[in-house]
């Protein structure tokens with residue numbers, strides 16, 4: 022393995038390539054003033070591109086870390102199958118990591134309302150879906166919930182439930198890799214860290230490392246507003262089901278709607294940062310927060326030793342899995358017209 026040249030060889034080449042500890046830093050890219058209305062105020066906003074991980078999404082980090090730690094503890098010895106409650110990035114990242122550690126089969130509880138496209142994605146990656154009718158008001162302790170069923174199945178000696186909502190190796194991955202990268206890439210001059218909230222692993226792990234370096238660093242957590250759809254992120258009600266104590270790691274909370282999330286994701290993508298709806302949500306939450314601080318006349322409190330306000334937000338994945346959702350949330354005027362549309366042989370409308 023020649024890490025400095027990004028070459029991976031030998032029988033464990035793919036395992037080495039998937040190990041986040043062997044990868045070069047993920048890019049930190051500053052947004053132009055067209056996406057940063059606070060440029061004149063000395064604010065710099067940088068996107069941490071987690072979408073450039075080998076599996077194209079942020080879950081590659083906790084998935085690898087959770088499986089690696091289980092293997093190191095000898096907890097995989099009799100395990101032949103994985104079980105998780107997830108219909109997206111987590112289970113696909115887990116299935117791939119698990120194969121590298123000798124666990125070939127991954128099963129996943131998926132909600133009855135799962136989209137056909139997502140189901141196709143699971144099948145593409147060789148994951149075995151188990152459709153579950155979720156209870157009306159979600160609770161992890163309801164025996165009918167997928168989270169509960171996965172935890173129960175995981176008690177079998179041949180099955181493992183990594184349990185992303187309570188496994189410390191989920192935030193631990195970000196404490197180990199994401200936090201140190203951001204601190205190093207910003208030369209310790211970071212003014213504010215802002216992240217979306219799903220399992221809350223990204224925010225907790227990254228903030229734990231960054232606050233160890235600078236206990237006064239403000240951290241903003243972004244959730245989706247009630248009744249808004251942004252896949253991967255949670256509303257406050259759903260966050261109450263997460264066992265991690267995420268509230269003790271955030272200084273401010275912002276709530277963001279679907280429209281802003283999808284619109285900003287599309288705007289970043291059109292400039293060359295190929296990021297999905299939760300990236301747009303994190304940016305929208307950051308801009309919302311900066312506007313509040315500015316309105317209160319407190320921007321100067323965020324300036325670093327160079328007189329700048331340096332903000333970082335992670336971008337969890339790319340836009341392609343969600344392409345058909347953008348026209349539902351972004352105004353039609355944002356999309357170019359299709360000329361001679363009536364000639365189309367396969368018009369979905």
Ligand SMILES: Cc1ncc(COP(=O)(O)O)c(C=O)c1O
Nearest residue numbers: 110219220221222223253299337
């Ligand atoms: C697309 C996407 N964005 C954001 C998140 C949230 O990250 P975390 O679970 O670390 O809070 C997830 C997590 O599943 C995700 O899949």
